[in-house]
Amino acid sequence: MTYKVRDIKLAPKGKRMIEWAEHHMPVLMTIRREFSRTKPLKGLTVGAALHTEMKTAVLAKTLAAAGARVAITGCNPLSTRDEVAAALAREGINVYAWRGETTREYYANLNRVLDYEPDILVDDGADLISLVHIKRRGLVNRIRGASEETTTGINRLRTMASRGELKFPVMAVNDSPTKRLFDNRFGTAESTLQAIMGITNTLIAGKNVVVVGYGFVGRGITSRAKGLGAIVTVVEIDPINALEAAMDGFRVARMAEAARIGDIFITTTGNLKVIRKEHMRLMKDGAILCNAGHFNVEIDIPALVKLAVKRREVLEDVNEFQLRDGRRLYLLAEGRLVNLAGMRSLGHPMEIMDMSFALQALSTAYLAKHGRGLEPRVHDVPTEIDRKVAELKLRSLGIKLEKPTVEQCKYLRSWQIGT
Ligand SMILES: NC(=O)c1ccc[n+]([C@@H]2O[C@H](COP(=O)([O-])OP(=O)(O)OC[C@H]3O[C@@H](n4cnc5c(N)ncnc54)[C@H](O)[C@@H]3O)[C@@H](O)[C@H]2O)c1
Numbered sequence: 001m002t003y004k005v006r007d008i009k010l011a012p013k014g015k016r017m018i019e020w021a022e023h024h025m026p027v028l029m030t031i032r033r034e035f036s037r038t039k040p041l042k043g044l045t046v047g048a049a050l051h052t053e054m055k056t057a058v059l060a061k062t063l064a065a066a067g068a069r070v071a072i073t074g075c076n077p078l079s080t081r082d083e084v085a086a087a088l089a090r091e092g093i094n095v096y097a098w099r100g101e102t103t104r105e106y107y108a109n110l111n112r113v114l115d116y117e118p119d120i121l122v123d124d125g126a127d128l129i130s131l132v133h134i135k136r137r138g139l140v141n142r143i144r145g146a147s148e149e150t151t152t153g154i155n156r157l158r159t160m161a162s163r164g165e166l167k168f169p170v171m172a173v174n175d176s177p178t179k180r181l182f183d184n185r186f187g188t189a190e191s192t193l194q195a196i197m198g199i200t201n202t203l204i205a206g207k208n209v210v211v212v213g214y215g216f217v218g219r220g221i222t223s224r225a226k227g228l229g230a231i232v233t234v235v236e237i238d239p240i241n242a243l244e245a246a247m248d249g250f251r252v253a254r255m256a257e258a259a260r261i262g263d264i265f266i267t268t269t270g271n272l273k274v275i276r277k278e279h280m281r282l283m284k285d286g287a288i289l290c291n292a293g294h295f296n297v298e299i300d301i302p303a304l305v306k307l308a309v310k311r312r313e314v315l316e317d318v319n320e321f322q323l324r325d326g327r328r329l330y331l332l333a334e335g336r337l338v339n340l341a342g343m344r345s346l347g348h349p350m351e352i353m354d355m356s357f358a359l360q361a362l363s364t365a366y367l368a369k370h371g372r373g374l375e376p377r378v379h380d381v382p383t384e385i386d387r388k389v390a391e392l393k394l395r396s397l398g399i400k401l402e403k404p405t406v407e408q409c410k411y412l413r414s415w416q417i418g419t
Contacts, residue, residue, distance in 0.1 A: 002113070003089035006082035006098040014054075014087025018061070021054040022349035026396035027358040027389060035066035040365035042067030047118030049128035050149065051079040051340050052088070055353035058094050062361050063122075070094065073109040075124040077101040107131070114139060120367050121146035123359055125294050126153035133160065133167060140167040143166040144371030147171040147363040149356065151184065151216070152270045152294035154378060157331060161377045163260055169374035173356070178207065178380040178389045180216050183356045187348035189220030190338035192266060192292045193228065198344035199317045200288060202264070205229030210262035212255065213269035214238075214245040217292055221266055222250055233258045233364040235274070235344035255279050265299035266338075267291045277303040283329055290332035292339060299335045315343040354396075356386055356390045381395040 022029055035041070046068045052055045056072075064070050068371050074080040081096040084180040088095045094116065096109040110128055114136050121143060123129050129146050132139050145168050148154055154174050160166040173179055173330045193204065209230040211222045222232045222245070233251045235258050236242035258265075259279035263286070271291050277300060291298045305311070306373075308321035308329075319331045333341040338346045348356070362385045394401065404412070411417075 003085075004098075004109070005085040005089050008086050010083040011090040011131070013055075014081070014083035014085070015090070016056040017081070018057045018087055019213040021058050021350050022354075023355035025055065025058050025357070027354045027392040028062055030115055030392055031358055031361050032062040033064050034064060035130060035365070039067035040119050041120075041368050043069065044119040044368055045069045045116050046120050046364060047113040047116055047128065048072040048121060049075040049113065050120040050122060050346060051075055052085050052095065053081040053340070053347050054084050055347065055350055055357060057084050057088050057213055057359040058353075059122075059360055060095075060146070061091060062357075063364060064091070064093060066361070067363075068120075069112045069116065070116065073097045073113045073128075074106070074300045075127060075335060076341060078336050079105070079345075079347070085257035104131045104330065109289075110349065111136070111242065116280045117142060119144050120364055120371065122146070122147035122149075122364060123143045123153060126156040129153075129158065129170065130160070132163065138410075143168045145169040145171065145374060147173045147360055147367065148378075149181075149360065150174050150294050153278055154366040157378050163390040166376050166378070167198075168376050169367070170378050171367065171381050172378050173359045173363055173381055176359055176386045176389075178355050178386050179322060179359055180186045180270060180395070183348060183352050184216035185220035187220075187352035187356075188292055188339060189224040190352075191346060191348050192221055193224050194344050195339045195345035195403070196264065196266075196288070196290060196332065196345075197336070199315070199342045200330075202288065207231070207263040208233065208261045210235065210258040210265045211273045212249045212258075212265065212298070213293070214250075214269075215268065217268040219244075219248075221292065222248070225266075226250075226379075230264075231413075233261065256282065262287055263297075264288045265290070266291055267275060269293055269298055270295075273303075275299045275308060280304055280307055280323075280329060285325070285327040286330070288330045288332065290338040291335050294337060294338075295397060296335040299331065301331070301335045304329065304331065317344070321359075355389050355393055359385065359394065361406040362388065 052074045074097040079098045096112045209225045212235045234245040259282040310322040317333045
């Protein structure tokens, strides 16, 4: 069997979802048409660990159109859309993913992808890449390179590289301007707030929203929460980012202070236990806790479980934890990234993933051609790729760039200004 999905009969629905995404991802579809002609991945196997939902399916089909054999699994046990996984299996993609995988199943599926002996990896969070380095070292020499989708993955890979433990080159797709400025900021912002509203049906206007972390993800969520009428407080450990938050007009406070006022808490740090027992003890009855960072470690869930005297699921993806004094705290989507892990979470808007996955597709083709010649470290995506994605996106939006005059070009290149 070349796939393992929840229910293959869901494929027709998944196919319609993929078609809907294709219709809204013009940049990736332009690249698919180009790749169908040039076949830059001919004869190669691509192993991917990505949120297996409709936008990712458009990428997987694009890699297949480029000539690759594709094996894919999820990068989070809750973010797979079973309909999409089934449709991909019907399309001939080797897919091993279903929503609600246990940790054991999750790792078994990563291993199944590696059983295809991929030449190139496409990862989100670096679990696939780290598994190769820990348990499947026999594959290291075969792999030309990998590309990594998110901040947490890049942080892990930079640590590996600094210790001399990274054995093949990795393209930092996350760090490209056409990814980080749009996906981390606008994509996560819209999808996180959509998910919180969709899961809880709560009003954001007038609520005290506490955003922990004011990086790319945090900046987006705060601005969109403010736009919906929330009173936003930011918690930061970095002096520059904290100052930026303050000058953007947000209250900046320590977690111990913010804990008392928040109605909704959203963690966006990529760090662990940023909301701990001592903070939960201070929270108001009814406070909602959720996470938009990559792993489910930002809210100390074991501490919450210990603090609670009663626990029940009140709505799908909403767990109530009742404390000894009767206060109730609500955890969304098991503390996993709320914009993808909830049943009603749609993930980033399609138009955003159009750019992120265009970068992934072009980076994969780049690795096919140049991977063998690159050092085993984390590499920036070449500027030409970034510019190509931005230009294709602008074209799809019907936006035209101003052209500098010859005189302006000369002026910008000169240094003896005014003499
Ligand atoms: N949910 C999604 O779809 C999605 C999308 C993109 C990125 N991510 C993930 O979101 C996380 C953040 O990504 P980013 O690009 O914003 O990273 P970033 O590095 O730009 O921002 C993280 C911020 O958190 C701050 N921080 C760290 N520890 C903290 C603490 N204890 N308390 C308060 N602030 C703290 C840092 O100083 C930094 O400003 C990562 O895990 C990333 O992988 C998720």
